[in-house]
Amino acid sequence: MRAKITRELLRSLEPKSAAFDINDSELRGFGVRVTPSGSIGYCVRYYRPDGKQTRQSLGKSFPATSVSDAREAARILLGQIASGEDPAAVARKKRRATLTxxxxxxxxxxxxxxxxxxxxxxxxxxxxxxxxxxxxxxxxxxxxxxxxxxxxxxxxxxxxxxxxxxxxxxxxxxxxxxxxWKLIDTHPMDSVKSLQEPDARVRWLSEDEELRLRAALAAREARERAGRASANEWRAARRYDLLPNLTPGAYCDHLQPMVLLSLNTGMRQGETLKLRWDAVDLERAILTVRGATAKSRRVRHIPLNPEALATLTQWRAQASGGVVFPGADGEPLTEIKTAWGNLVKAAALVDFTWHDMRHDFASKLVMAGVDLNTVRELLGHADLKMTLRYAHLAPEHKALAVAKLTRPTARAAGVANG
Structure with missing residues (x-):
């Protein structure tokens, strides 16, 4: 809209659902912007050196600043622009200098x-x-x-x-x-080196510890089943609605299938919690960790071994919705600390975290002779550096590698000279 900007005009304006501009017919480049909230700000429009049109606020608004004062301020600024100044660039430079x-x-x-x-x-x-x-x-x-x-x-x-x-x-x-984004000229941390850290912690389960963990899971399931049966007896005697029965073979809740899946896939806790059924292919025995849920933002595919496949197959038969491990609202679970803490205590495991199941998965692959690059791919590490923490667990492979280096013996050298 183009019109002569006056006090009467601005007083008569009604805000709209979207901001709109009025360009002054008296001073080319001078105008106002009216926002949905009803505020009226003075501005100028001009062409930048690259030929693109831009709008620059005068930092003044109506009615705090009169139209005549705003027009005079616009006239001065437009004169500066005509002499080669770019107020938008000046404002960006000023903002850049003070951006905390x-x-x-x-x-x-x-x-x-x-x-x-x-x-x-x-x-x-x-x-x-x-x-x-x-x-x-x-x-x-x-x-x-x-x-x-x-x-x-x-x-x-x-x-x-x-x-x-x-x-x-x-x-x-x-x-x-x-x-x-060109807000600074150089990276201030280019010369800052990382502090030396102790060797990365690698914790895995001994055979006895894994047996205790599995026994604690089984005992927990038995307690839950017994508790459910007892509760239903109590409710039946009082003619209350019964709780759903736990059928043979079904899991009492999410904890056991989550633990078994983690031990057999090495997935991070966040990846497990966000796993959806459309990323699980039970027929092909493979699951996909999508980039949106992976720490590295890279998609990876993890084959399901027999235990992982059986676990997910049973859990699928009793689960509903799109999330593999949903909470009460159907969205991914967000808190398993209490259940996990009680399980670790029941299994008498010392210094063993949920993330250590990922270490356990990787460590046992390496000890079984799986090469580090394959372990890297299964874990979803961006490079081999993170996976190298498990290299010491494969001493026999180092021995085999060194054994391949053969040198002439003194006797062989004598025969050759003879």
Missing amino acids: LRAFIAEQYREWLATNTQTPDATEKRLLAAFAAELDRPLLEFTGWIIEKWRSKRLKAGRAHATINRDLTALGGLFSRALE
């Missing part, structure tokens, strides 16, 4: 995390907590020295090397995005 770590996370990085990472809330929480003292520092002020100083304080406070490295990894990812 806190503002960048809130205004830009949070949305990127939500779209591109598995744990956006956890990453944001880590950044806000670990770098609380630096949140109001402009991104352009960060240097390697400032980050080294932050790290020294954390070390003196007794923080573990691994924790500090994870904090810096999160910060490094943030700066990579800021550099990509």
Whole structure:
């Protein structure tokens, strides 16, 4: 819409469901934008050096600023544009110089995390907590020295090397995005090296421990069945509705099938919780970990061995819905700490976490002679470096490799000279 912008015109405007502009017929380039909330902001329109039209706010609104004052401000700004200035570029430069770590996370990085990472809330929480003292520092002020100083304080406070490295990894990812989006000129962490960490922990179950874990699972199932039968007897005597019977062979709940699947596939807990039935092919005995649920964002296919296949087949017969392990609302389970903690206690396992079932899967594959690259593919590691932690479990393969290196003996050398 084009019209002479006056106080009377602006007072008569009614907001619409979408923002709209009015271009002044008296001063070319001068205009106002009316938002759905009813606010009226003054602005100018002009062509950038690349030929694209853009709109620049004057930072003034009606009625706080009169039309005549706003038109004069627009006239001055349009004159600067005519002499070669680009106010949008100036505003971006000013914003760039003052953009703090806190503002960048809130205004830009949070949305990127939500779209591109598995744990956006956890990453944001880590950044806000670990770098609380630096949140109001402009991104352009960060240097390697400032980050080294932050790290020294954390070390003196007794923080573990691994924790500090994870904090810096999160910060490094943030700066990579800021550099990509041209908000900083160089990556401030290019010269910051990771702290040396102890060898990665690899924990697997001994034969006796695995027997105890399986026995604890079976005992838990028996208790649940007995409890269900007792409850139904009590309810029947009072003519209450009975609870569903646990048929022979059926699982009492999600815990046993989840544990058996984890031991036989090496899936991460998050991957198991988010698994859907349309990613499970019982006929071909294979399941797919989709990129959206994988930590590496890469799709991988895991063959199901007989126990994993039998477990999922039985669970499929008694489960409904699209999620393999649903909660009460049909959405993926989010909390299994209590049930898992009680199971570990019942099995008398020491220092054994849910993630250690993944280590157990990988360790026993390597000890059975499976090559590391195949183990890497099954685990979904992006490169072999992570898988190498299991290399020491295959000493016989190292021995076979060295045995292939043959050298001439002294006797053979004498025969050749004779």
